[in-house]
Amino acid sequence: MDHDVERILFNEAEIRSGTDRVAAEVTAAYAGRPFTVVSVLKGSCIFASDLIRRIPIPLELAFVSASSYGDGTQSGRLALNFFPAESEIAGRNLLLVDDILDTGKTLSRLVGEMHKRGAAEVRSCVFLDKPARRAVPFRADFRVFEVDDLFVVGYGLDFAGHYRNLPYVGALKRECYERPRSAAR
Numbered sequence: 746m747d748h749d750v751e752r753i754l755f756n757e758a759e760i761r762s763g764t765d766r767v768a769a770e771v772t773a774a775y776a777g778r779p780f781t782v783v784s785v786l787k788g789s790c791i792f793a794s795d796l797i798r799r800i801p802i803p804l805e806l807a808f809v810s811a812s813s814y815g816d817g818t819q820s821g822r823l824a825l826n827f828f829p830a831e832s833e834i835a836g837r838n839l840l841l842v843d844d845i846l847d848t849g850k851t852l853s854r855l856v857g858e859m860h861k862r863g864a865a866e867v868r869s870c871v872f873l874d875k876p877a878r879r880a881v882p883f884r885a886d887f888r889v890f891e892v893d894d895l896f897v898v899g900y901g902l903d904f905a906g907h908y909r910n911l912p913y914v915g916a917l918k919r920e921c922y923e924r925p926r927s928a929a930r
């Protein structure tokens with residue numbers, strides 16, 4: 746996998762210190778208030794698990810998977826699956842944790858869905874933020890790093906299902922994502 750990476754953007758030490766910084770911000774924001782970290786699957790599983798272990802106050806953990814179906818545009822519907830249960834959303838203070846904030850469509854719609862299900866408060870925390878790509882107005886409450894408009898993999902982020910297990914974040918070589926779909930599998 747390493748040889749498919751053009752360059753490393755954030756190495757393990759940088760990720761660790763960035764995550765420490767944001768974990769301290771989250772800890773200060775929720776001190777004395779119960780909250781639930783909602784990890785958006787699959788991409789945020791690595792970031793969320795590193796993040797929560799650096800937050801030394803009580804929290805609960807939940808997961809949601811969000812996939813757009815239909816044409817994938819903003820008007821397309823979002824299929825949500827909750828774990829453990831949709832009933833754990835109502836009345837809670839939620840911190841949605843995602844791998845990367847790109848166009849903003851996923852998170853802005855997820856925030857809306859959580860409010861619809863009766864969440865008391867919904868905030869968001871992203872590992873990466875690509876502000877240049879925003880298509881809908883959305884600002885994450887917490888973010889670790891800002892990145893330029895390029896396709897990145899690793900630390901949870903995939904291309905065609907692969908590279909999530911790279912311990913760093915890197916930019917993929919052009920030939921890896923421009924190669925025909927069948928050859929990428």
Ligand code: 5GP
Nearest residue numbers: 845846847848849850851895896897902903
């Ligand atoms: P948004 O709705 O903000 O456009 O979408 C965010 C989702 O798009 C992320 O959760 C991720 O799945 C995908 N995504 C956006 N940019 C990248 C990227 O540079 N690399 C990877 N691997 N996924 C990305």
Ligand code: MG
Nearest residue numbers: 786787788844
């Ligand atoms: Mg994703």
